[in-house]
Amino acid sequence: MANSSSGDSVTDRLLRVLETFTPTRTVQTATEIGRRAGLPSATAHRMVGELVDAGLLERDDDKRIRIGMRLWELATRSSHALRLRQAAMPHMERVQARIGEHTQLAILEQDEALFLERLSSPGSGSNVTRVAGRLPLHASSSGLVLLAFGSLSLQERVLASPLRPLAPETITDPAALRRKLAEVRRVGHAVAPGSIEAVSTGVAVPVRDETGGVIAALSAVLPRDAQVEIALFELYHAARETGRALGYRG
Amino acid sequence: MANSSSGDSVTDRLLRVLETFTPTRTVQTATEIGRRAGLPSATAHRMVGELVDAGLLERDDDKRIRIGMRLWELATRSSHALRLRQAAMPHMERVQARIGEHTQLAILEQDEALFLERLSSPGSGSNVTRVAGRLPLHASSSGLVLLAFGSLSLQERVLASPLRPLAPETITDPAALRRKLAEVRRVGHAVAPGSIEAVSTGVAVPVRDETGGVIAALSAVLPRDAQVEIALFELYHAARETGRALGYRG
Numbered sequence: 001m002a003n004s005s006s007g008d009s010v011t012d013r014l015l016r017v018l019e020t021f022t023p024t025r026t027v028q029t030a031t032e033i034g035r036r037a038g039l040p041s042a043t044a045h046r047m048v049g050e051l052v053d054a055g056l057l058e059r060d061d062d063k064r065i066r067i068g069m070r071l072w073e074l075a076t077r078s079s080h081a082l083r084l085r086q087a088a089m090p091h092m093e094r095v096q097a098r099i100g101e102h103t104q105l106a107i108l109e110q111d112e113a114l115f116l117e118r119l120s121s122p123g124s125g126s127n128v129t130r131v132a133g134r135l136p137l138h139a140s141s142s143g144l145v146l147l148a149f150g151s152l153s154l155q156e157r158v159l160a161s162p163l164r165p166l167a168p169e170t171i172t173d174p175a176a177l178r179r180k181l182a183e184v185r186r187v188g189h190a191v192a193p194g195s196i197e198a199v200s201t202g203v204a205v206p207v208r209d210e211t212g213g214v215i216a217a218l219s220a221v222l223p224r225d226a227q228v229e230i231a232l233f234e235l236y237h238a239a240r241e242t243g244r245a246l247g248y249r250g
Numbered sequence: 251m252a253n254s255s256s257g258d259s260v261t262d263r264l265l266r267v268l269e270t271f272t273p274t275r276t277v278q279t280a281t282e283i284g285r286r287a288g289l290p291s292a293t294a295h296r297m298v299g300e301l302v303d304a305g306l307l308e309r310d311d312d313k314r315i316r317i318g319m320r321l322w323e324l325a326t327r328s329s330h331a332l333r334l335r336q337a338a339m340p341h342m343e344r345v346q347a348r349i350g351e352h353t354q355l356a357i358l359e360q361d362e363a364l365f366l367e368r369l370s371s372p373g374s375g376s377n378v379t380r381v382a383g384r385l386p387l388h389a390s391s392s393g394l395v396l397l398a399f400g401s402l403s404l405q406e407r408v409l410a411s412p413l414r415p416l417a418p419e420t421i422t423d424p425a426a427l428r429r430k431l432a433e434v435r436r437v438g439h440a441v442a443p444g445s446i447e448a449v450s451t452g453v454a455v456p457v458r459d460e461t462g463g464v465i466a467a468l469s470a471v472l473p474r475d476a477q478v479e480i481a482l483f484e485l486y487h488a489a490r491e492t493g494r495a496l497g498y499r500g
Contacts, residue, residue: 011301015306067325070360072326075325078317079276080276132322
C-alpha cells in the first residue's frame with residue numbers, strides 16, 4: 001500500500017494503531033492513539049476518522065475511540081480461531097461442568113500461547129488468562145504443551161531467550177525447561193504447579209490433527225493442591241472429541 | 251490515509267479486502283481477493299503481501315490466504331463485544347444447562363442483529379445463527395427486541411425498507427410489524443414462531459443498562475411447539491445478571 005514520507009506502509013501504521021488498544025485500554029482519544037502509535041497528530045486524526053467511517057473503529061458517547069464491532073465481526077466470522085473454538089466449545093463446556101474449574105483453549109502464535117476461549121464458573125479460583133490474551137510458552141501449562149510438541153527451531157528459540165519468571169516457581173533455567181519438555185512429551189501432557197500463580201496448578205493436553213500434529217492445547221486451572229487425574233481424564237476426552245469435530249479421525 | 255489513483259482510500263480498500271472473507275469463504279487466493287474486492291491484481295497482491303507480513307492475514311499450507319490470528323486477537327482483546335460476551339457467558343451457560351436449547355447474545359449493528367455468542371448442545375434443534383453472523387431485525391426474535399426498544403428513527407427506517415421473508419411466517423407487512431413491535435414493548439420480550447425456520451420458535455429478552463436502555467438481546471431457539479415460559483424465565487434472569495455483571499444496578 002502507499003507509503004508515507006517516513007517510509008512505513010499504511011499497513012504498518014494500521015497495525016500500530018490497532019496495537020495501542022489492549023485489554024485494559026479499550027477506549028482512547030485520537031491524540032492518545034497517535035502518541036502511542038508514534039504517528040503525527042494530523043496523520044492519527046485522519047487515519048482514525050477514516051477507520052471510524054469504515055466502522056473498523058467506533059466513537060463512544062464521550063467521543064472517545066474504541067475497536068469497532070465491524071472489525072470484530074470481520075476478524076471473527078471467517079477466522080480459524082472461530083472454527084477451532086466452535087469445535088472445542090461443547091467439549092470444553094463438558095469439562096467445565098465436570099470439574100468446575102477454568103477451562104481454556106490455546107494455540108501457538110508468534111512464540112506465545114494465545115488463548116481463544118476461557119470458560120469459568122463463579123466459584124472457580126484465581127486465573128490470569130483472558131480470551132484473546134497471551135501467556136509465555138515456558139510458564140503456562142498450555143504453552144508447555146505447545147512448546148514440547150512444537151518444532152525444534154521453536155524450542156531452540158525459546159530456550160535461547162530470557163525465560164522471565166511470572167511466579168517464584170516459573171521454570172527460568174533452560175536446562176530445567178529442556179527436562180520439563182522431555183517429560184511433557186513422555187507423559188503426553190503438562191502439569192505446571194505454581195508456574196503462573198503460586199495458588200494454582202495448570203494442566204494441559206494437546207489437540208491433534210489427523211497426522212498427530214499438535215494444533216492447540218486444552219487446559220484447566222486447578223487449585224494448587226487439587227488432584228489432577230480427573231481434570232486430565234476430562235481434558236484428554238475433550239481434546240479427542242475436538243479433533244473429531246474438526247474432521248480428524250485421530 | 252493515502253488515496254489511490256481511483257480516489258478510494260486505503261481504508262476503503264482494506265475494508266473491501268476483509269469483506270471478501272465470509273463464514274463460508276474462509277480461504278482465498280490473492281487473485282480471488284482482488285477480483286471480489288474490485289481491485290487491480292497488482293494492487294491486491296501488494297496489499298495482501300503487506301497484510302500477511304503484518305500478520306493481519308495469513309498464508310495456509312497451500313499458500314492460500316485467510317484471516318490472521320493476529321487480526322482476530324487485536325479485534326477481540328479490547329473489544330466491547332468481548333466485554334459484553336464475558337459478562338453474559340456464565341448466565342448464558344446456566345440458561346443453556348437449564349433448557350438444553352441454543353442460547354444466544356445479539357446486539358444492534360448497522361440495522362441488523364449481530365450475534366456475539368451462541369451456545370448449543372449436541373441435542374439442540376436446527377439453528378441458522380452463527381457467532382459473528384447477522385440476522386434481519388424484523389425476522390429474528392433478538393432483532394425484534396432490539397428493534398422494538400431501539401430508536402424511532404431506526405424503526406421508521408426498517409419499516410420503510412423491504413421486509414424480506416426468511417420463512418413463510420416471517421412478518422413482511424409493515425403494519426403487522428408495527429403491531430408486533432408494540433406487543434414486544436408491552437410484554438417486554440419477543441416470541442417469534444416460525445419467523446426464521448418453520449420448525450423453531452425464537453424467544454428473546456432485552457439486556458438493559460442502568461438507565462433502562464437496551465444494549466443487547468438474549469435469546470433461545472426452541473422447537474416450534476415448545477412451551478416458552480421456562481425459557482423466558484431463565485432468559486430474564488440471565489439478562490438481569492448480565493446487566494449486574496456489567497456494573498448496572500438495574
